[in-house]
Amino acid sequence: MAETAAPATSYEKNLSLRISPAAQLRAAFETGSVRDVVELSEKAFLTMVGLRVNRDSDAGQRIAAVIGGLPAGCGSVSGSGDASVLWLGPEEFLVIAPTEAHESLGGGLIPSLREALGDGGGQVVDLSANRTTFELTGPRSRAVLEKGCALDLHPRALKAGTALSTEIGNIPVVLWKTGEETFRLFPRASFADFLGRWLLDAMREYASPEVP
């Protein structure tokens, strides 16, 4: 096999060379967003780390110390600084951190988690390419999600700062309510195109004047 020369800039280090799972929808997201009503965008290449560890074990406590605590139960989110930890299961968590936190860009998050796990039982896995991130924001964002999500999304039931693994538009999605009118959706990369188009379709009616 012929050896290929190392590229001057790698896909890992030069984000402009990378193609995010919903890159083909970037223009559609811009035209489909209705300013101050409901807006959709992709926050590409966030750092995501899958954690599997028992919270009460030594390794779990070491990891909690690094990341600012592990969430206790369904819906809860912990973390400190830029990194957040979402509860996915009793021993399964998802760390969401900014792009720069990734190892390939010099970030220390994943190595420090790996070190904290040590030889304890569990896993620290770089899942940054597993899912992409959609941000849906605006006063109508809840109405858009309610078209395809069976959870009670009313603010009296779903508080900001809650993250739930559920179904939206019939596909599995992690839904994180980050603000009163802002949601982050984490579909798997292969579902990003479908969910993006599904959301655009659900948003479309809010571009027209309301029928009295």
Next chain:
Amino acid sequence: MLLISCPNCGSRDETEFHYGGQAHVPYPENPNELSDRQWAEFLFYRDNTKGAFAERWLHSTGCRQWFNMLRDTVTYEIQAVYPMGTPRPDAAGRVTPDTGTASTAADSTTTGNASPDISGTNASATAPSTSSFSTTAPEGATK
């Protein structure tokens, strides 16, 4: 559509779950000693109960954990939800000795203790009264 009360997440739509077949089917202690017929019966033969049926479910789109459920196959009434590895509760809330699962220890990844939980179902009239197994569903997880 069934509303199933996951022990970890609270009530969710049936579409978030996968069915795991009959519960309490013990893995043979010495599989090599079984005849072909006995092995086939372990693998494929299941009860076809009319009425209360103990079955396994997986919350595949949520917490990805298994649990047991007592469901009426005629009315679809969910009579109890209880952790893997714990004995089947009867309608009066008593537990009968487990006929065997691979593990007799309560699944360490399932929250709560061995008492069955029926919150989120409409079976409170026939509910086990000793339930101390509370769901830890947060606000927003139930509907």
